Amino acid sequence: MQLRLAAVILLLASPAAAQAPTVSSTEIDAHKLEQTVRTLASDQFEGRAPGTVGEERTIGYLIGRLQALGLEPGGENGTWTQRVPLLHTQLGEAATLAFEHDRKTRALSFPRDIYVSTLQPNDVARIDGAPLVFVGYGVSAPERGWDDFKDADLAGKVAVFLVNDPDFHAAEGEPVAGTFGGRTMTYYGRWTYKFEEAARRGAVGALIVHETAGAGYGWNVVESPGGENYDVVREPEDVTSLALQGWISGDTARLLFAEAGFDLAELSTAARRKDFEPVDLATTFTAAFPVEHEVVQSQNVLARITGTKRPDETVIYGAHWDAYGKGEPDAEGRIYRAGANDDALGVAALFEIARAFEVAPPPERSVVFAFWTAEERGLLGSEYYAANPVYPIETTVANLGVDILQTAGRAKDVILVGKGQGTLEDDLARFANQQGRTVSEESLPERGLFYRADHFSFAKRGVPVLLMMGIAGASDLVDGGKAAGQAWVDDYTGRCYHAACDAWSEDWNLTGAVQDIALFRDIGAELANSESWPGWKDGSEFKATRQASEAARN
Template sequence: MSMRLTAALLLALAAPAAAQTGTAPAPTISADNLTETVRTLASDQFQGRAPGTIGEERTVGYLIGRLQALGLEPGGVDGGWTQPVPLLHTALASATRLQFARGNNVQPLVQGTDIYVSTLQPVDIATVAAAPLVFVGYGVSAPERGWDDFKGLDLKGKVAVFLINDPDFSAAAGEPVAGKFGGKTMTYYGRWTYKFEEASRRGAIAALIVHDTDGVGYGWNVVKSGGGENYGLVVPAEKRTSLQLQGWIAHDVADKLFADAKLDLNQLRIAARRADFRPVPMSGVTLDAAIPVRQEVVQSQNVLAKIPGAKRPDEVVMYGAHWDAYGEGKPDAQGRIYRAGANDDALGVAGLFEIARAFKAAPAPDRSLVFAFWTAEERGLLGSEAYAQNPIYPPEKTVANLGLDILQTAGKAKDVILVGKGQGSLEDDLARVAATQGRSVSVESLPERGLFYRADHFSMAKRGVPVLLMMGIAGASDLVVGGKAAGQKWVDDYTGNCYHQACDAWDESWNLDGAAQDIELFRMIGDELARSTKWPAWKDGSEFKAIRDTSAAARK
């Protein structure tokens, strides 16, 4: 991507001023600096920061200018500031054919009403020719938990039909499965992304998940809002998904579909909660589809910067935030056309700048610090996944990944929200360091929504890197002014009105003193790690512990 921004513009965009130098104590995180960064990145000049647009070009130029002004070194590919991330963008047109069939009984399907599908195939037409449907329960293959829903089933050429969430999500007390998958706390096996990945690993031609609002955490209106679009990483042909189509079946349509196949979906939900569950062929029901596809390759970039370690530069403490938002959309009630993500995640980007400023004002760390600004988080964590697939800094020597993604803007809090309780030792560090701020830890309020698996740190967790996420919408903060009730009101107002909407804009009513607290907390945790020989670990029971254990020798 060319960088057509002039040097003068880059310097103008680089405010606040360059970093302090020397060996003075780390400066306090500045709410004013956070404000200026967010107001800039959320302005119309950056056009909503969508990957592959002029908004990206301006954003990348701005990030690099700021990092240079702060005195950081390039941390990207070949000594540069960036890492290329080619993205496949697909959009389905009106279907030529989209239906379920059982013998002569044909059920036409309306995209967005009865079913919602998309594709990650770079093809002109996504085609499924009378492929048989097989119900695979929750579709979980977890040998470490003694669970296998597939029982050797060959899915090649078939359509896998899944339930959302984990096998124990709806389990009653006393059922053998109760607690095996975290109860109401979602594991990765409950995520729709895992189910599509598992279907592809087994060669399915399509994968459909029965929509359930409680299980997924949002209504059908959110599912269908995708408009038939999808984004994925550009990969060689041999690594492409086997799925021609992937998506969801509306709850009522699924009930009828199973009934037409002489199956009782409610009874199958119960059966799928047993370890002896076996896949159920859906009695001659097939999916038939032919849908034109518009496709393009979007060239995007991660931005990476570093502060080299003075003693062990090959050991890396990584901070991350995503620079992208949703770009241009339909005007809202105020006529705003850009979904600019002021909080999600311009505020996280601003936090990384402040942490970098603080480190540059202090003595050099023993370990290297890397600041990663990810692209395409809103398209499925794609920038961080591209990095994790082709890491610049080896995961086995990456000490931790500390992610900022949405911070509360309602003032100081008496607590900090923990996302992903029970995963790793970093949560113990969070509690200990928060106590030095006079704060306690509160656990996320809706762990069944799986927020731990829905931010960029997860791409690193899948490679075994210990992670910690700061996400303000994970629970109601106990605000100094107004307590939990005020914290819940902030969460409800933001998620109900502004999340992924044009409303997520800079607002004069914001109070960033609480965000500054959270950013300082992460700075202190990272500072401890960067000036020690400590290696955080996954806790027993975490699905990521075994991955990290395989590389233990590299850290001795």
């Protein structure tokens, strides 16, 4: 192992500070990061899938490490954990799957033509001849003066959506251009929002027309779960109305619209106008899939340092402990998709930040270190916590999330995910400047990475957030610049992301990760010893939600 992996960010401290170190004077130790990643990504933990022996071993390991660091239990009823019951569903072979128009039936192939799954705990996922209604981008955004639904009745119907935002494909000069951030995806562009909106309106199904540019990934990614899905266990009245939700391939969608007498391209253009109205496709959808379903008991792990002056105000650091478990052997015979970077390295980062806080004088606000389950199944551990918080959401100061760090060495910059959302991005720039670094924006904002990590469960409830994610853009590396940074991103995302080769490698250079972890350590330390509250910027879709709870902070 080269000495570069032992490099640290070291701030000079006075003799007094050496006796009582501040948070920022504590080194981030690359060797400790390596040890944690090597352990969690080892075969002993079997890929850390929720509800498995791998989870049991992971939870025990996390608790043991947190106890050794001297932290307090931060979970339910004085324990280290929060129980997270998960619904796991798996579709079998379809008994029927077809569109019907003008008494002509078109059989569909799963998953070639259409990909669906279910979040209902039923033995059969069934839709019987439900009318298809095209709702454009399916956006209801009163703060932007936009409503694609125009009071259309979707009860008992299947909503058909376009992916991404109404301005994603807008040409310069179109009235819609810039209304939803242009190429930068808003939450309205996410598939999760579209499914949620369809359910709010009583639809029995929701289908999104796939296109690679708007989705940010190809059809191979859409179909890869193979009919499997997860959700948190919900009360009967809160279970989605959608019997099936998923995607239609672009070719299948164009054929569907043509047989109904419409041109998909023309309707897609029409959907970029405020006066767009839903279109009845005069076509019905019928499907029946057998469903295997079970409840999987999983856990978040929570540790705490209680604040000395304002203990009810909480700064939360978060990373997810889960990965993908066991899969088919890869070319090197590896069967566990153990997520060494995604997100064992994030877990290691939290341990190092916690170590820094623990040896420093106690913070004025409480600091919580949260290790989420089921991120890879749809941000479910953090979602469950945010819906059932151990510490009040209204007085949660911020959530700082770590999910994938670059392992290619020191960088001249740090990547910002979600530009223009919150004031924490200004803090990121300020602390990066103190490190002699700049801030670079994520390179593909249309992929909506801001909405695809655990911090988002807090954001949509109004909590200010900041995400450290190394694959959001090409870092300007000290050795090799942006070209070397892009080469690392391309290699990781193209070869190892969610694959068995996301494993510890002797080629890792953690000096850049150390920079980023130290940066997050310092941002959180300032928040934990401050009376100020970060917020959302004008234009953010989360600002109004936070403002609604302002009285609790006053």
